[in-house]
Amino acid sequence: MMRGLLLGVVMTFSAAGAALAAGVDRQDFSQIERGHYLAIVGDCAACHTLPGSGHEMAGGRAIETPFGELMAPNITPDPQTGIGAWTDEEFIDALTKGTGRGVARLYPAMPYTYYTKLTRDDALAIRAYLNTVPAVSNPVQADQLPFPFDMRWTMAVWDQLFFKPGPFHPNANKSAEWNRGAYLAEGLAHCGMCHTPKNVLGGDKTGERLKGYALQGWFAPDITNDPRRGLGGWSVDDVVAYLKTGHNRTGAATGPMSETLNLSTSHMSDPDLKAIAVYLKDQAGPQPDPPPAPDRAMMTTGAKIYADECSSCHTPDGKGIPGLVPALNGSPAVQQVDPTTLLRVVLRGARSVGTAPAPTAAAMPQFGWILTDDQVAAVLTYIRNAWGNAAPPVSAGAVGKARQSFVERSD
Ligand code: HEC
Ligand code: HEC
Ligand code: HEC
Structure with missing residues (x-):
């Protein structure tokens, strides 16, 4: 047929x-x-x-x-x-x-x-x-x-x-599944094209493979097994669910990753997705230094804005609503060093991807016209450091720059 x-x-x-x-x-x-x-x-x-x-x-x-x-x-x-x-x-x-x-x-x-x-x-x-x-x-x-x-x-x-040309060499100390995952993630599926930091000439920083990179006004997060910023808190099944549907217990995909999901990963076979997940979960990143404790006044202001504007959906404990509203508590996306994606999502809103296995996509409202630069900086600093999260603060200046760049870009 x-x-x-x-x-x-x-x-x-x-x-x-x-x-x-x-x-x-x-x-x-x-x-x-x-x-x-x-x-x-x-x-x-x-x-x-x-x-x-x-x-x-x-x-x-x-x-x-x-x-x-x-x-x-x-x-x-x-x-x-x-x-x-x-x-x-x-x-x-x-x-x-x-x-x-x-x-x-x-x-x-x-x-x-x-x-x-x-x-x-x-x-x-x-x-x-x-x-x-x-x-x-x-x-x-x-x-x-x-x-x-x-x-x-x-x-x-x-x-x-x-450029290091040459075919994939399997690692004899690892399982066939791990090697399949490495072959796909490092090769044909080119995950590092978005997720690996680049030098000024656009070459991969190979020492920082898959540790996260800002592109097209988004930040593709660390997808090593780093406990805070990477996939350390995700099980192999969580990674598979995300790549298959764009959603899992905690996360929801937006931006360039939703296109990769729609066109590519959501159509991959379950064994291939599991192989990629097994490989990624075996990429240990060095432990990052803990960032300095954030300014207390900023945290207090941020907590108040969070309670008023965000907690109805993301819940007061930041755990979100499974399958509908992503968790901010413990979320690697929230704790990336580079806040580009957060600025974008909060200023401009986001609609997560709807894939065939999970067709309903919830929306994150735009706050760019409701909150000032100082308020966005405070609420982001808050969610990056509440509930045991830890990440560098976001400044009002960075919010202003992001606003400007979104005006200049049409997408
Ligand atoms: C991220 C974007 C991107 C992806 C993914 C991509 N390509 Fe390309 N491809 C390009 C661009 C851009 C060029 C032109 C490069 C240049 O002119 O130097 C190109 C050039 C080519 C060429 C040379 C064509 C010519 O007329 O010179 C071939 C063949 C090709 N791609 C095949 C593929 C195949 C097969 C795949 C999937 C396995 C693929 N590409 C995936 C962006 C992409
Ligand atoms: C075109 C660029 C691009 C490519 C290619 C890409 N990603 Fe992504 N990925 C992103 C962006 C941007 C995000 C952030 C999405 C968001 O915040 O909603 C992301 C998010 C993710 C996440 C969620 C991480 C988290 O902490 O929330 C995982 C897992 C992931 N990608 C895995 C992969 C894998 C595996 C591949 C290769 C099969 C891949 N990505 C290829 C851009 C890309
Ligand atoms: C009406 C419900 C609702 C409200 C109110 C809301 N959000 Fe969201 N938020 C969502 C949904 C749904 C998503 C997932 C959409 C997506 O990723 O495309 C989301 C996504 C996010 C993300 C991205 C998380 C990730 O894993 O990529 C962040 C950060 C975020 N919201 C922060 C906030 C902040 C800060 C506020 C308050 C200023 C807020 N949200 C208010 C529903 C809401």
């Missing part, structure tokens, strides 16, 4: 696919199916499909980088404007070595620094799947970067500094 359906699509839309369909056998089909799954794990569509265009993988989405915007190219089988004319070797090299066809180097906005860990088999399966998506003619000019980052050759230098 599935097979007939898929081949129907292949034959209607894609010349390359039609050729494939003529000679397709069971093994090709299982490779295509596997490639489809792997393309979801790698979240190719997040960048290569323009939302609302209806054209899967046809490119044209602007990808924000620290240096400016890049357009994700067309990777449908169209021979002129897509990658239909590419050989399998060229395709594998693009994914695992960051080389292009006709251009010397790809920019690392394409996650080849992670995809380099892919096995050849998995890369070929992804290619087999891409051969079956409808060919769309859509010329895309990738480079939109300002000088000096518009010079692709500079990327060769960048690669020398920050």
